[in-house]
Amino acid sequence: MTEDMTDSDQLREFVRQSVRAFVHKECDEWRCLEWDKAGTYPKEVFDQIADLGWYGIGIPDELGGSGGTASDLLVVAEELGRGSTDLVACFSLTASGLRTIVTDGSDVQKAELIPAIMSGRTRLSIAVTEPEAGSDAASLLTSARRDGDHYVLNGQKTFCEAAGLPDTIVQLYARTDPAARKQDGISMILLDPTLPGVTLRRLPTMGRNITGVYEVFLDDVRVPVDRLVGVENNGWRQLGAELPLERLIISAGFVGATLQVLEDTLQHVKEREQFGRAIGDFQAVAHLLVDLYTRVESVRLLVYRGGELHDAGQPHTKEASMAKIASAELYADAARYCMQLHGGYGYVDEHPLTMHYVDAVIATVAGGASQVQRNIVARELGLKPR
The missing domain is CATH 1.20.140.10 (Butyryl-CoA Dehydrogenase, subunit A, domain 3)
Structure with missing residues (x-):
């Protein structure tokens, strides 16, 4: 470490060496190969990632964050990539999704989810892509119809990484205003995949078998309106x-x-x-x-x-x-x-x-x-x- 390194440079190098040692010990490419071939999710690895505070990097101190910046998150991801890009995908879903909760979540959502996510008790996935809405994601058809104090969800999502892992909340994007311009009628809703009417099917993919890739089927799924993140139609x-x-x-x-x-x-x-x-x-x-x-x-x-x-x-x-x-x-x-x-x-x-x-x-x-x-x-x- 050279004398002209700034404090942030030194912190970043410390993070890099810490993550590299962790990967070498817990999840190097040889272990990841075994997990990938067996379709095994190493929950203990991600529990340790949470214990080490890496999900909380860049989150404000007053919310229990770990300090640092988004660039420090990139260091974590780079070193995890030495094990498997599948590890990175799972880490990214939770780390980047957490920031949406921080910026747009209600006080109740923040109090419930931020500590749970940073401690590893809860993980995040995302559901945007549909069979007829891939690169043209704004054309999604999954609907969220307001019915009293609930939304009723119907539709299908596909290629949802990590959606079937235990203790996962899915950040689901659904159409709440079918009459609006396609980009303007979409909302983000937090979906518990264990709710009645939700069916998950793991896709038999060539790779990415550590966390898995899923289809999500929604059949009259009732979700409380307080699971809406931010304001309606702002997704x-x-x-x-x-x-x-x-x-x-x-x-x-x-x-x-x-x-x-x-x-x-x-x-x-x-x-x-x-x-x-x-x-x-x-x-x-x-x-x-x-x-x-x-x-x-x-x-x-x-x-x-x-x-x-x-x-x-x-x-x-x-x-x-x-x-x-x-x-x-x-x-x-x-x-x-x-x-x-x-x-x-x-x-x-x-x-x-x-x-x-x-x-x-x-x-x-x-x-x-x-x-x-x-x-x-x-x-x-x-x-x-x-």
Whole structure:
């Protein structure tokens, strides 16, 4: 640690080393591979994450937060990504969703949920996507009809990560005003998946099997109106406010996963010999790794630039979408190229690279497809992509 490091730099480095040690001990890529293959959710790992105060990073002290900033959250996500991007996805859902409760929740919701979430007693998922409303999320059809002091929910959500985990509350986006412009008639409602009329089905996905991906079916589900977050018909604004930070968190996870893949591969090409020398000494191999290492350092700077803008209260939608594009596509490229450098060994299902390879396939889709992110950036630049 150099003498010219600021207090915040020193704190961030302390967080990084703490999370890295935790991942190495509790949830490295080898353990994550086992959990992923078995479809096992390591509840004890996330309980420890809560005990360590990482969900509370950036939450005000008066609410029981842990201090620090959103950029410190990115450090946690980057290091968790060395284990699995699935860990990061679950962490991100709770960490970013918590901030919506802090900013828009009622006093009752804050008193109930903030301590429960930061202690690990409650986790968050999100339900936006529907069979007919994916990238065009504002076209969602799930309805929330007011009936006295309840909303009656009907519809279907899909690709809801972690929705079936124990002690989870789903931040559900539903249409409360069908007559309004599609973006203006949406509200966020806190859904308990154990309520009568809620059916969950776990999807048989290629990867992301640690936390699981679910469909949510809603059949006349009655939810008290006090589970509405903020004011009615304000859900689209809430979602737009939450997504940039979520994208930065998962982008940091992709950076960490990419670095782990590269470090594994660097060790392999130094040890693996063919034609009388280490394969890493062949120029084609060396240059490929140099290019990937150069890209990951550039992407990391972009991710943390978005975090700095968030911490300063400045617009960062453009930077968050840029980071999502660059980190996801880099992770996919690195997994593919490193699979090639590992040869047949990388294809064996007992190697963590297979988990990274499968998870990297969905990285450019989950959390907002790269094409959608490019449209967001284009609009931020004053363009009108069609």
